Amino acid sequence: MNQRSRAIAAAVLLPVISVVAGFVVAGLAVALSGSDPFQSFYALFQGAFINPRALSETLVATTPYIFLGLGVALGFRAGLFNIGAEGQFYIGALFGVFIGYSLHGLPAIVHILLALLAGIVGGFLWAAVPGILKARFGAHEVITTIMLNYVAFALVNFLINNGPMVDKSSSAPRTPYIDPAAQLPILASGTRLHAGLLLGLLAIPVVWFLLDRTTIGFRIRTVGFSPTAARAAGISVAWTILATMGISGGLAGLAGADEVLGVSHYMPPSFSTGYGFDAIAVALLARSNPWAMLPAALLFGALSSGSRFMQFQTQVSADVISVVEATVIMFIAAPVLFQWIFRLRRAPAPPVKIASETEGAAL
Amino acid sequence: MTLAALGGVISERSGVVNIALEGMMLMSAFTGYVVAFQTHNLWLGVLAGVITGLVIATLHAALSISLLVDQIVSGFVINILALGITGVFFKGFLQESSVAGPGVLPTWHIPLLSKIPVLGPILFVHQPITYAMLLAIVLVQFLVFYTVWGLRTRAVGEHPLAADTVGINVYRVRYLAVMLSGGLAGLGGAYFSLQQIGQFLPNMTGGRGFIALAAMIFGKWKPLGAFYACLLFAGAEALSGRIQISGVHIPFQFLGMLPYLLTIIVVAGAMGRAVAPAADGKPYRKA
Structure with a gap:
């Protein structure tokens, strides 16, 4: 086997084995809790696949993961750990739903684009703060993004529960349709x-192009x-960090707006079920490669x-899927564990490098 | 919460970032409750909580110290793992059972001292874990700053290579620190299920582990500082509860944001620079 096909085999094999291991561990948990794992x-x-409408529902759930995973992966490539995707998702949805319900009489295409753009702006701004x-x-982005998540939840809770965005015609706390x-x-x-899936499919080559074929992408990878x-090469690290966080947040915000415009058509206070956190697992599983997203x-x-x-x-x-998720990340992030279990002579892939070595260790 | 924050202090002083506090507390709250429920003995439950914290912390240590997993990834893994496992077992075992729970830990009136006017009821009429917390603050402060062990731990957190050169076993120090941190977080977790409400609910810690993390940073990586920060944050929480009831027109959510906003301000270097241990977050690989 030559070098290239070996690399490809390793790139496919590691995630596949990780997922299998995830199901084994989760299966054990299910068995221990007294149910039949099979x-x-x-x-x-x-x-997920067989029931009527199962496939379409799976694709509906896939859409936000694409945007969010791409956003988190973009951060990883610059050595930034954006745990704030969840908060940026909320803020993006908030901006998107605001444009969605407050404007009327626009042509659909204009209205949709405006609302999606608002989502991007919302996520961008929210992520620019830690940037x-x-x-x-x-200031370490892990801490600031975690904290900003909670600020975002509280802000959304206020605006939609007892703030200016409440739909007064509804008994449940939510924004207008x-x-x-x-x-x-x-x-x-x-x-x-909904058409958001197509946008997601479009976002993959766009992010790949941005990362691999543009100057900003080159800067992002160099800083990472x-x-x-x-810095020695004359790249402004500060600007690159800011831009990366912003774009990463913009993608998360887009996911939020997309979810509002495509699925719910309004926004309740508890909008997401942890999409932004799962996205970290998605990005790790894809090893920050846009195509693998x-x-x-x-x-x-x-x-x-x-x-x-x-x-x-x-x-x-x-909740059992959280167990799968945790095991998958553990395997992906610990090549040493992987080697140890499978007695591989060569590391199947380089370890996931996330935290930049020299920047802001203030955690 | 203070207990978890103290745990955070120890772990980070040795150079291991511990965002897994949340998961440790949740797991411990769960096992503590289950054991207390099965054995009808609250103390065994508390013990189980502490042991669970230790076990989970060992996992965090193994992943991040030995297997060189990014410490944040490892902590993150533990948090979702805790959420998943407690969720599955809660549904499997506890949800259907309508039997009354094991109750909550008794309130201890310390003889004589609790009779002091004003101060007595504030300081000396509490449930056991609260006393344990007060004790732990003093103990951790002492251990970290006035003992050889504390000095070594801090040395490892600041400059592991230098510590290694003078013969300190970096791995052992870090393992011990992370495990201690887990034990404290475990006790903190038992607080939720066994002292506060006498019940386990899915995700009952609800982000307190992260507030503890915030408190630790706000307290500048010092045990006493972390305690003051917890007092402040708890005060803000109580105040927001009061405001909600009293109907004053300040949205209570804004007070809820306070701990997080303050932490952001502190890590950004305002209000006196918060300096983390220099090697915090960095894996150490013996050459």
Whole structure:
């Protein structure tokens, strides 16, 4: 086997084995909790692919994972750990839903684009804050993004529960419905599958191009590789950090707006079920490679939609996918563990490098 | 919460970032409750909580110290793992059971001292874990700053290579620190299920582990500082509860943001620079 095919085999093999290991561990947990793991996972599979509308629901759940995974991966490439995708997702949805319900009479295409753009702006601004804090003061982005998540939840909670964005005609706390013109078109009638999926598919080559074929992409990768070298080469590390965080947040914000325009058409205070956190697993599973984001997002989309049916069918908690998720990340992030278990002579892939070595260790 | 924050202090002083506090507390709250429920003995439950914290912390240590997993990734893994496992087992075992729980730990009136006017009821009429917390603050402060062990731990957190050169076993120091941190977080977790409400609910810690992390940073990586920060944050929480009831027109959510905003301000270097241990977050690989 030559070098290249070996590399490809390793790139495919590691995630696949990780996922299998994830199911083994989760299966053990299910068995210990007194249910049949095989039956449960069969129900999971049914709920993700086989049942009527299962596939479309899986694709609906896949869409935000693509954007969010790309956003988190972009951060990784610059050595930044954006744990704030969840918060940026919320703020993006907030901006998107605001444009969605407050404007009327626009042509659909204009309205949709405006609302999506608003989502990008929202996520961009929210993520720019930790970007600036890191670039200017060396504040560690992990801490600031975690904290900003909670600030975002509280802000959204205020605006939608007892603030100016409440729909007064509704008894449940939520924003008004968006204008019909702002709704993303449905791709297949009778399903919730919306045009956002196409946008997600489009975002993959765009992010790949940005990373691999543009100057900013080169700067991002250089800063991720070594901030010292980047600085020596005349790259402004501060600006690159700010831009990376901003774009990363913009993608997360886009995911939020897309979810509002495509699926819910309004925004409740508890909008996401941890999409932004799962996205970290998606990005790690895809090893920050934009092209690999599609299968990774699809897997998490399937887990997320399948687990609902599984919980309904077998009484096994949908939380079991968190166990799968945790095991998968553990395997992906610990090549040493992997080698140790499978007695491989060569490391299948370089270890996931995230935290930049020299920048802001203030954690 | 203070207990977890103290745990955070020890771990980070040795150079291991511990964002897994949340997961450790949740797991411990769960096992503590289950054991207390099964054995009808609250103390065994507390013990189980502490042991769970230790076990989970060992996992964090193994992943991040021995297997060189990024410490944040490792902590993140533990948090979702805790959420998943407690969720699955909660649904499997606890949800259907309508039997009354094991109750909560008793309130201890310290003889004589609790009779002091004003101060007595504030300081000496508490449930056991609260006393344990007060004790732990003093103990950790002492251990970290006035003992050889503390000095070594801090040395490893600042400059592991230098510490290694003078013969300190970096791995052992870090393992011990992370495990201690887990034990404290475990006790903190048992607080939720066994002292506060006598019940386990999914995700009952609800982000307190992160507030603890915030408190630790706000307290500038010092045990006493972390405690003051926790007092401040708890005060803000209580105040926001009061405001909600009293109907004053300040949205309570803004007070809820306070700990997070303050932490952001502190890590950004305002209000006196918060300096983390220099080697915090960096894996150490013996050459």
